Amino acid sequence: MMKLLYSYFKLFLFFSIFLFIMGLKFMNKNYSMMIEYEVLTLNSSSMMMVILLDWMSLLFMSFVLFISSMVIYYSAEYMAEEKNLIRFILLVILFVLSMMLLIISPNMISILLGWDGLGLVSYCLVIYYQNMKSYNAGMLTALSNRIGDVAILMAIAWMMNFGSWNYIYYLEMMKGDSIMEMISYLIVLAAMTKSAQIPFSSWLPAAMAAPTPVSSLVHSSTLVTAGVYLLIRFNFSLTDNLLYLLLFVASMTMFMSGLAANFEYDLKKIIALSTLSQLGLMMSILALGSYKLTFFHLLVHALFKALLFMCAGNIIHNMMNCQDIRYMGNLMEKMPMTCTFFNICNLSLCGLPFLSGFFSKDLIVEFMSMNYLNIYIYIIMYISIGLTVSYSFRLSYYSLIGDFNFLSLNVVSELSMIMLKGMGGLILFVIFSGSLLEWVMFFEPIFICLPMVMKLMALIMIIMGMFIGYEVAKFKLGYSLKSLKFMTFSLFSSLMWNMPLISTLGVNYYPLFLGKVYTKIFDQGWHEYYGGKNLKLLAKFSQVSQSFSRSHLKIYFLLLILWVVFLLLNI
């Protein structure tokens, strides 16, 4: 089994490097390649399996493969005690495979292969552990994603009007067309479900029920970025109104999740919420009009978020599967390497200058500042950046320094070499990939011209966030409970604006209730009444008419005679 695992690791690593080189080459030559396999032609509209290889897909694939190879390597130790390791590995491989299929297909139908595959395999991975929580989380994940699938199916139905499902050909040509608008609304809906934008956000923290390597894979580069990637592909067709809508939703998501992460105590959930906030960031910059920046941030974010999760996994593994950050503390002493990685990732996430996150994030906010938009976007963007820093620092303060709060009998140590190796493979890229990618992707620099304050605003927000995070981390329940004054506010914020409640209890009651009603009213009600069951009336009728034939021969003969007489009278 371990052999299988390592061979997959090697395979993925090889392909990752190969694809990276190919991606650079394709980018350099501005070259792209399409391979079509025709499945079916109906009424001259052909359903095809299409493979599109351009620098974007190649680069993305290479990153996904790199991260997943590291994650697979990492899980050799993390999942070592797992009984069904082979199932786990195969699910992860399937997951990566569906992501590949999603990345390379510019066709609405063939993208379903990856899209649905991601949803289903992620479902299997989320319910991998057999407990009620993961069960619920899996259902929530799968069904939220299914909304996106349905939206894509509907988009396919609308796309039939173009005679082909290769959307990539029609994006710019048909922009502004009512059908294309319909399609793009549906696609945005799909992307919003996959990338957990606001009405559908609740599944993302819930999906933390999956094993940590999976979370690392799901929330960094694969599942959640699928929506963003789809929108990157689709961004040429999105109309202004749709973009405003998307911008609003994405910025709200970003703000909401940043706020919620500040209230959260579950290690993995904090990171998940931070993913959510970064997704919001990507979506909003996409809505602001720069798909390239989105892609840039997507890749960079994938790297540091994967490593962040892997570090978290290592910590959780050492803490005997305890995820609550209140039990952690002073881990710096026990596991210095992991904590170093953790810190680097966190700082990169915050956008500390010259770590990889800085390049993308700074560019994004400055691009935003250069745009002429409203004050709302400006404020919420910067506040969200501040919030990111705030929760990152809070997390660091809680877990890395301070007092050790776990059981007195513990073996928190850093002897897990395999995991560390897996993590170590990523750390260099976390540091350097930002600058590397910026040099590679942006041949001509983006022209930024801002006043001093606005230019430094990002840094100011980061410093403010650091301070707030530090302050928040010091909160203790033993303090004079002034927080009770804000209890409703903090409950509201920490519950992601009640979204998990709404998207579980809020929506599962009515279908079940209606199911009951329909069963009672239709299938066991009117259908039986006008169907089979009411034929007992016939039996009743039969019983009643039976009484006519009780000692009746006299009457019978009498009636007969009467009938004959009646006939005779008429002759």
Added chain:
Amino acid sequence: MMKFLITLLFLIPLCFCYNYWLMVNCFFILSFMFMMNYSFNNLYLNVSYLFGNDLLGYIFILLSFWICALMLLASEKIYKIDNYYYLFNLMVLLLMMSLFLVFSSMNLFIFYVFFEVSLIPTLILIMGWGYQPERIEAGIYLLFYTLLVSLPMMISIFYMYNCMGTMMLMFMNYQFNLLMYFCMNLVFFVKMPMFFIHLWLPKAHVEAPISGSMILAGVMLKLGGYGLFRLMSLFILVGLKINFIIVTISLVGGFFVSLICVYQSDMKSLVAYSSVAHMGMVLAGIMTLNIWGFWGSLVMMLAHGLCSSGLFCLVNIVYERIHSRSLYLNKGLLNMMPSLSFWWFMLCSSNMAAPPSLNLMGEIILLNSLVSYSSLSMILLMFLSFFSAVYSLYLFSYSQHGLYYSGMYSVYQGVFREYLLLLLHWLPLNFMIIKSELWVLWI
């Protein structure tokens, strides 16, 4: 045509021979032999007397051969406990013969006769080898729901004959009125089944033995679709006026039934209701009267035949171990039969039209058809598609996930036969999409 019929006829003595597996083999050999008969166009081939097949009939015959072979494979228990397996073999054989004749007849009346004939072996299968006493009610429902509308159809067939002077399907060229529309098609609506008159189906499915459920879901429901395919050309004018009612009923009904599915606690009944929902979509596709609808309906029917038959097999495999179909007792099966859980997942996901199953192909084509028929149907289709995922996942996760039933003292792992059975359901379902042109050439 005759060669297969005669082969089937001469298989009858083999039913009474004590080798059960020989029969299974014969069916498989027959189905592979029949595959050689594939025709690449919509013309009638292999004509002898009143029988012959075009691609449409061919597809259904192939499906019924396949399902019948799998039925025998699935019902090993009947052989094991010696539950009149020779009679069972005979029934399956008779069923196969009648289905063969239904799908290959070129004459409407012969079609009708064998349509009725196929009811009786099914009835005997349900009443004879079912499990609960409720199977009597189920059998009665099955028989009388169909007969109540199929006998009036007989009148309308003769009326048709008087109007057209022929009953050969290929020479039919006439437009009938509304009354004829209902007299003729109601039987197919019942068979499909359309919402409102689907009541026989959950009952029959739940009470039937595995073979009965398989053939019901696999082929018998498709008889309705097949009949509509053949006859809708006679009702184009009236169909254009009132088909929207049927489309609405089947889509709304599909939505309702999907919700009913979520409410079920009996696995078999869940699968049965899910086939009502799927067939509702198929019916709606046929009723749009556009070419996409016909294509999609056929593909969907084919896919549904394999997929829901496979799901019934799964339910039965579990039932043979736990002796219950209740979702409250069948929990945590993943812990007991992990490999079977894989098949559960594959077939459940196929049921919710996940790629690369043929269900997805059918659903896409049907969506195209229905949305181009009316964009308002989008709303219902969205619900339908979404809830198909809900109940499929519900079935999967409720049975596979969680703590297994503590009252269960012993359970045995799956055997090769069962995995083969599931593989043979799944393989055509997922691999036919690669050359799915084969299923759309018929029109």
Added chain:
Amino acid sequence: MFKFYKILFLNILFFSTLIVISSYSWLSMWMGLEINLLSILPLMANPKNLYPSEAAMKYFITQTLASLILLFSILLSMNMKEFLPQNSSNMLILIINSSLFLKAGAAPFHAWFPEVIEGLNWENCLLMMTWQKIAPMMILIHNLNMFFYLSWIILISSILSGIYGLNQTSLRKILAYSSINHIAWMLSSMLNFKLIWLLYFNIYVILVFNLIMIFKYFNIYYMNQLNLIFNSNKLLNFLFMANFLSLGGLPPFLGFLPKWLTIMNLTSNQFYSLTLILIISTLITLFFYIRLTFSSFLLMKVESIFKSKIIGNFWFFSFNFISLAGLLTYAMIPNFF
């Protein structure tokens, strides 16, 4: 004990029916009917059992009444018109037809029929349900010109037989009501094309003969006796069920053939609603046939130790086979020419 007089009367019975069928004048027809009646009464009688005698009495009164009315109407017509024209006064035909329906036991005049059948043993039931129908029906064939009246008789027969039969537990009564239902079918089959009546009647005889043979062999008279009786022999079980399905007119069996022909004939003569009602009410009879065969359908695992000798009875099975596979054979034969 071998009763020669029974053979004698049986022969006379057959003979008298032949007289009716082949007679040239109304009087000899009537005479044939009377001989028929008088010859069946000794066949019914059984000194050790009260019920056949009662049945015979009822039968006698009814048939006498019918014959009387027939004779009366014949004489009346002779007095009025000196012959019985095909399109004479409707009322006269009505009377004649009524008397014949009474003899045959068609529905509004059916009330004697289940009562009589209930008292008889199976052989006599067979006679009553088959042979005794020939004479009145043949006369009816020659006197059909009131389609409206006939349609009503058909409708009432089919509906009433369905509804009355639903409540019975006695097999003889169920067969009696089924017979009434089949009379409705036979009447409708003779509406346009007499040959179909012949076919229908023949097939009906075969079916009823099969069933009664089984009942007779196992000495079954009531529904509750059916439960385990066939468990000794699954093939017999199967044949029993198939015969009832055949009687109900389901396709692969022979019983479908006459119904098919009748429906086809009726629809080609635009009797749509009549056919529809006939078919739907036959469904009700089919329901109680199937109710009888539940025990056969269920394939219960309880095997009886009692092995019946009927297993080896060649004639039994060949006869059943003919009756069940007849449709296919019938359909196949023309193909060979």
